[in-house]
Amino acid sequence: MADLPDSQLAARAAAPLVEIIRNIKPDQLDAPTPCAEYNVRELLNHLLFWGPSLEGAGRKEVVPAPAASDTEMDLTGGDWAADLEVQVGRTAEAWxxxxxxxxxTRVVGPTELPAPMIGGMVVCEMVTHGWDLAQATGQQPSWDDDLLAFVHEEVTRTAEQGRQMGxxxxxVPVSASSSTLDRALGLMGRDPDWRR
Structure with a gap:
């Protein structure tokens, strides 16, 4: 794989995500997504909820998550698309x-974790949840090959730990001849052939 500087990864993951967010229609908010526990609205809410903490981790500043969980708070009122676009941009800029x-660095709580591990998680989250939202809303996002190679490598290394953490x-078994994105999705438990 081409060796991308770490400092470019989040911005390259974020740009397609922002385009996906901009193209979600109001009547698609209740659509199911490949992320089984969330519909579109709930997944957008999840991104809005955790965005400040992930941004803070990039700045080495702990941003406490709200007392309620992302399933108890609805942050998708008002202009959620503009709010999320700004938050994704701030997170990408921090990283x-x-x-x-x-x-x-830390995301929440007192536990210090390797910053490259958290940065990798941020990049993978942007790509994975971007794909989730795109599949749910009939969009065809495109991330560059070098970024997807990073995501696949990152997921290959952390998949078992990710499963243990839930x-x-x-x-999901995926053919070795499948695209890099599809192979990464399979490792994460996503079905690359999922359709709404």
């Missing part, structure tokens, strides 16, 4: 600094 990927579902 565009080389120092974001150095040392350790972040990934059981692996």
């Amino acid at each position: 565009s600094r080389p120092t974001a990927w150095q040392g350790t 972040a990934y579902g059981p692996e």
Whole structure:
């Protein structure tokens, strides 16, 4: 794979996600997504809820999550698309600094974790949930090959841990000849052939 600088990863993951967000129609908010526990509205809410914490981790500033969970709060009132576009941009900007990927950082709570691990998670979340939203709303996003190679490598390394934490579902078998994105999705427990 081409060796992308860490500082470029989040911005390259974020740009297609922002386009997907801009093209979601109001009548699609209750549509199911490949992320089984969320419909479109709930997944947008999840991104809005965790965005400040992921941004803070890139800045090495802990942003406490609200007391309620992302399933108890609805942040999709008002101009949610503009709010989420701004938040995705802020998160990408925070992780565009080389120092974001150095040392350790925290998302919530006192546990220090390797910053490259959290940065990788941020990039994978943008791509995966972008794909979820695109599939649910009939869009065809495109991430560049080098970024997808990074995502696949990252998921290959963390898939088992992700399953233990409940972040990934059981692996979905995907042909070795499938696209890099499809192979990464399968490792995360997504069915690349999912259709609404």
